Amino acid sequence: MANKPMTKTQLVAALAEKMDADKKTAGAALDAVVEIITSEVSEGGAVTLPGVGKIYCRERPERMVRNPATGEQFQKEADKQVKVTIAKALKDSVNA
Known part of the structure; x- marks a missing residue:
């Protein structure tokens, strides 16, 4: 079975270690990246993270659905x- 997902705190700590920076700087960098991605995708754009993937918004048409x-x-x-x-x-x- 897989381990638990990495939390934001753990991600910030790992990012700080990779950047040779403190956790406050790494946290601010992560927050800035998330804010940029959110802004771009909510405006209908797309963001490509090299080596990770592409995040984009897709419009779905009206459709018939069923309440199970x-x-x-x-x-x-x-x-x-x-x-x-x-x-x-x-x-x-x-x-x-």
Whole structure:
């Protein structure tokens, strides 16, 4: 079974170690990257993280859906969905 996912605190600590910086600087850098990605994707753009993948927003049209509890069908409005396409380099490193 896999280990628990890395928390933000653990990610900031690892980033600080890689950057040879303190945790406050690493935390600010991580927050800035997340803010940039959120802003770009919410405006309809896409962000490619080399070696990781591409994060983008996809629009879904109106469609008929079914409530599994009652079996009732109804029209669901068009909406947007955030998608992530994983880079081949990351897939290859996991499967190696």
